[in-house]
Amino acid sequence: MAFNIRMGLPEMEALWNDLSTRKQQGKLDRDEEKFFKKLVKSLGYLAENPRHNSLVSHEIDDLTRKYGFKIFQSYLENNTPSAGRMFWAYGPDKRDITVLAIEPHPEDQKRGAYQRIKLSTLPSAKSKGH
Amino acid sequence: MSVAFLRAYLHRLGPNGLLPGKEDDLRAMLQAYLLNQIVNELGRELKNPAGQLRIPLQGILYLLGEPQPATDSRRHAHHARIRCQRRATFIRIIAIMSNKTRLSSELTYSCLIRLYLYSQLQIQVDSGGKSHHSKVMPTLTQKRPTVVEDYDVAADAKKRISLRNAKTKYFHVKALSNGGFYLEPRVLVSPQAISARSLKMLDKSVANLKKGLASAPIDLSVFAKA
Numbered sequence: 001m002a003f004n005i006r007m008g009l010p011e012m013e014a015l016w017n018d019l020s021t022r023k024q025q026g027k028l029d030r031d032e033e034k035f036f037k038k039l040v041k042s043l044g045y046l047a048e049n050p051r052h053n054s055l056v057s058h059e060i061d062d063l064t065r066k067y068g069f070k071i072f073q074s075y076l077e078n079n080t081p082s083a084g085r086m087f088w089a090y091g092p093d094k095r096d097i098t099v100l101a102i103e104p105h106p107e108d109q110k111r112g113a114y115q116r117i118k119l120s121t122l123p124s125a126k127s128k129g130h
Numbered sequence: 131m132s133v134a135f136l137r138a139y140l141h142r143l144g145p146n147g148l149l150p151g152k153e154d155d156l157r158a159m160l161q162a163y164l165l166n167q168i169v170n171e172l173g174r175e176l177k178n179p180a181g182q183l184r185i186p187l188q189g190i191l192y193l194l195g196e197p198q199p200a201t202d203s204r205r206h207a208h209h210a211r212i213r214c215q216r217r218a219t220f221i222r223i224i225a226i227m228s229n230k231t232r233l234s235s236e237l238t239y240s241c242l243i244r245l246y247l248y249s250q251l252q253i254q255v256d257s258g259g260k261s262h263h264s265k266v267m268p269t270l271t272q273k274r275p276t277v278v279e280d281y282d283v284a285a286d287a288k289k290r291i292s293l294r295n296a297k298t299k300y301f302h303v304k305a306l307s308n309g310g311f312y313l314e315p316r317v318l319v320s321p322q323a324i325s326a327r328s329l330k331m332l333d334k335s336v337a338n339l340k341k342g343l344a345s346a347p348i349d350l351s352v353f354a355k356a
Contacts, residue, residue: 004347008335013345024352040353047350063324067336087332092342100335103328 003047006092008100035084035104038076042086046074046097050088054078063087071100136160162241164193169241190223190245 007013019036022028028036045052055074063071069089076084087101143149150156172186224245283291297315304312324332338344 005350006344006347008338008344009331010345012331012335013348016348020349020352040350043348044350044353063332067332071332071336087328089336089339091339092344096344096347098335098339098344100339101328101331103325 002049003095003097005043005047006096006098008098012099012102038084039102042074042076043099046088046099050074050097060087076102161193165190165241168193169244173244187223194223 007016019028019032019039022032023036042055045055046057050057050072056078057072057074060071060073069091071087071089073085073087076086084102084104086099086103088097088099090096091098140149145151150159168186168189171189175186224242279295281294285291293313300315302314304314306312
């Protein structure tokens, strides 16, 4: 693998451990199986080549400005409107990629799934003074 | 306090040519600089999703000698309603400023342009439903819509009613206390947005990453053939 994939939050690591353990035990339900398959495939591509065509990786300028380093977004699936996606960044070490957030398909019907924040197009703090 | 400060400042500075000689010019200059400050504050508040836009907006209206808009004192007033009020206030301020002949400085034009840009910004948290994907259809701006269909419907067993010949796929529905329903047609807009939940995750993850914290590398080799 070209990159090590790390999880940015203990909760995400716990989710991965839970899903992978249950996958090996054959205890995933149909939806989990579907999600896990997409996740493994995407993380595999991410580890091999973050610019893999299937990932459609692209930098999110608004988030980069917000956090002060490059934040990328990749899709978990293709040819799906509003596909599930993950946000990631390089680091903390060389040859490391940290997955910062995984957003499931926005059409999921869970409560609060639609609560969304529109990204700002405000100029960054640095360029504001000019 | 500010009056006393300004009085002392002007007294100390005296007539040295640094400030405009006429009181009207001095007043206009002060107003322009104060306006610039408030617009800067507005920009800062807009950067913050939980920003208090009401305060700088009211500050600008006060500075322009305009009456304050009526505010909803309920803490949990509907987001969309607040957003509409803010948009209306922005537009009102821009209109007032454009008409003020005394405010014809370069600084004021800069404020005007920034205000216009801010009014176009969309920093918002929607309260639910699919409204985050949609915006009001242009047809809603018609001043006098006419009735093109008039019919009765019966709710089905699940208390649902069907619309005939709906002009759009999406509607914003308001159920009124008198049993009536108000439907606003909506159209889809580009979903250049991120869910509040994901943004929270990102905040935490980025904070960890900045401290050099991340999980151990995950093992994908087991699932390589998947």
